[in-house]
Amino acid sequence: MDMYGYTGKILRVDLTNRKISTLETKEYEEWGGGHGIGSAIFWDLCKDKTISAFDSRNVVTIMTSPLAGAAVPSASRTEVQGLGPQGYPIEWFTRSNFGGRFAPMLKYAGWDGIVIEGKADKPVWIDVRNSNVQIKDADWLWGLDTWEAQEQIWREVSTGQNYNDWWKPGDRREDSFFKQVAKKFMSKIGPWLMHHKLISVKMEHTIAKHYLSAETHHERTTQKPAVLAIGPAGENLCRFASLIHDAGCGAGQGGFGAVFGSKNLKAISVIGTGSVRVADPKTLLEIRMNKDNARKIEKPNLLVYWEFPESMRVAACTGCKSPCKGRYAGSHGNESQCMESMFSAIFTTKGGIDDPEAKRMGADLLQKYGINAYHLWIGLTYLIRLNKMGVLGKGMKIDCDLPFEKLTDVEFMEKYIKLVAYREGVGNDLAEGFPRAAEKWGRIKQDLKTGALRFPHWGDGEHYDPRCQVCWGFSSILSSRDYNDHTFTALFLYPTNCLNAGVEPIPAEKLVEMYASVLSPYEGNMRLLDFSTENIYSDNMVKFVSWHMYYDSFWKNSALFCDTQWPSWDPTEFQVTVYDEVKFWNGVTGRNFDLLEGQKVGKRIWNLDNAIWTLQGRHRDMVHFADYVYDVPKKVDSSTGDYGPGIQDGKWKYINFCGRALDKEKFEEFKTRFYNFQGWDTATGWPTRSALESMGLSYVADELDKHGRLGTDKGVTKGNGH
Secondary structure (H helix, E strand, O other), rough: OOOOOOOOOOEEEOOOOOOEEEEHHHHHHHHOOOHOOOOOOHHHHOOOOOOOOOOOOOOOEEEOOOOOOOOOOOOEEEEEEEEEOOOOOOOOOEEEEEEOOOHHHHHHOOOEEEEEEOHHHHHHHEEEEEEEEEEEOOOOOOOOOOHHHHHHHHHHHOOOOOOOOOOOOOOOOOOOOOHHHHHHHHHOOHHHHOOOOOOOHHHHHHHHHHHHHHOOOOOOOOOOEEEEOHHHHHHHOOOEEEEOOOOOEEEEHHHHHHHHHHEEEEEEEEEEOOOOOOOOOOHHHHHHHOOOOOOOOOOOOOOOOOOOOOOOEEEEOOOOOOOOEOOOOOHHHHHOOOHHHHHHHHHHOOOHOHHHHHHHHHHHHHHHHOOOHHHHHHHHHHHHHHHOOOOOOOOOEEEEOOOOOHHHOOHHHHHHHHHHHHHOOOHHHOEEEEEEEHHHHHOHHHHHHHHHOOOEEEEEEOOOOOOOHHHHHHHHHHHHOOOOOOOHHHHHHHHHHHOOOOOOOHHHHHHHHHHHHOOOOOOOHHHHOOOOOOOOOOOOHHHHHHHHHHHHHHHHHHOOOOOOOOEEEEEEEEEEEOHHHEEEHHHHHHOOHHHHHHHHHHHHHHHHHHHHHHHHOEEEEOOOOOOHHHHOOOOOOOOOOOOOEEEEEEEEEEEEOOOOOOOOOHHHHHHHHHHHHOOOOOOOOEEEEHHHOOOOHHHHHHHHHHHOOOOOOOOOOOOOOO
């Protein structure tokens, strides 16, 4: 079968031995792309899953999907996986991803992904120019921030010796000497060798395929290389260091910037001049141009906190019709959004969020130093609490030279970021991640109990409150990180924003009905989206969370549809769809997928991930929230609420979840139902042989059994799951 959408090759880079090799994509095609292929490769190549994220044996996968570079809107993202140092208390196998130009450019260069193994003996960068791949010394790049490093690499690749003709118009590039020799060999000597049966027809075809048919190409482009780089935070092994691409695209979660730093890998540069073959280009373009199936964009896709002046030029990832980034007329803040654009609001006396220049400066610092903005921000709220308690500050028990008296000045913001990036003073503790810092200070137990340290699961800062958006919290604690998926956040953000602004939202029942209509195979079961306290621990929520995880595992993280753009929903038109993803997938790959087929692959990926976590040491007893989630109700504010749909007094309503805490015993009951639904051992939370073999993963079951971590079927009710 033709591999439409795929290039057929995955680049394998051994930094220790400076060796370049290739994996065949077809060996992993069954996993779809992105996350699925990344998990499968990690399983095969990382032989010891219990090692540290900073161990040279850690395997990092950087994967695209068949849709990248194929004119599919909002589907040109890149998935990064491996052992992540940000995880707490265990450095879980985890994931992150980013947008921009990197995935399409990698495809145009002829690669479906990159696998990084080993550790270089000194700083290096990887230079990918179509099929020509080199590991190069990076002493001259080490110490630069992410923007400086990218600019230097752009100059090197675009104007460096022997490569300045990439941008020159004119004739084709000349054949290499090797190709000329191969052509002459086949034309003069090949027929004689075949006549005397010294080479076979198959060998002749192989030679022709690799040399004769590889005629001179038009290796021309006006594009800059797509570069993925680390800054000082990654070089100094800050556990929440990011990978940064272009001005503001970043893989923030997991700490993969620090993993690059531990491997002495400064950057990966990719430039390509190829294309992506699709199965049905006519249908693909028809779907894209149909305004009902791909959004017609008249203005940027905005969330809440970043502004788009009239003078601003919008910017988008390759192929996206809904740009959510922008380029300002000034020099600060270009292509940043969301958390990094809000980061400086807490610092400035010049109006905070209303001071665009200060806000953009803060965003730039985070991108240039390569730091996860959310972790740093939630961590600052912890430091402020400790300072007010008289525990942390100049001359206090935890000595800290941060000038809290200047908290509302830009000076504080700059010092705080640099202190962490360079591990200066107390920044050395903070760079270990705030839960580890609190543990070192002997405060973690008490501060997680009171909520002073708002890190509810796996070392990640509180994003959406798990006491309110329970589906977000449940998905996070059952996986490896802050789930950070917005598929269903409209169920909460939409009514919350409306009601807090005094605007009447559409009826709760109508909103739930809209979403429930697409939850195949549970279409129409609205109780799956009932977030009342009476329902959140039930089998309904088990099915909903499971559906969500399977959908994400395949459609969001393997097919790599953009999180903020998919699924497409419009409350004003009473319409939501999860079926356009299927149309685009089939149009590119030529497959005959339906939604449930994608969910089936997603479930398989979800089971493989859990097998990796099981080998790392996970047990159901570890799967619990920080104590404050159970002990401290969500704060009630008379002026605002935190709303979501649920049945109250027999009717669908938007319930204000402020004042709610989770019930620890009932959450344990939920876990038992969840594990049973997956077909896993309810006593340990480990996958069972029967569950794994039903998905063709008997080799995974064998590995778990070998290490004494295979779940038993005792207590598992048959017939659950889907």
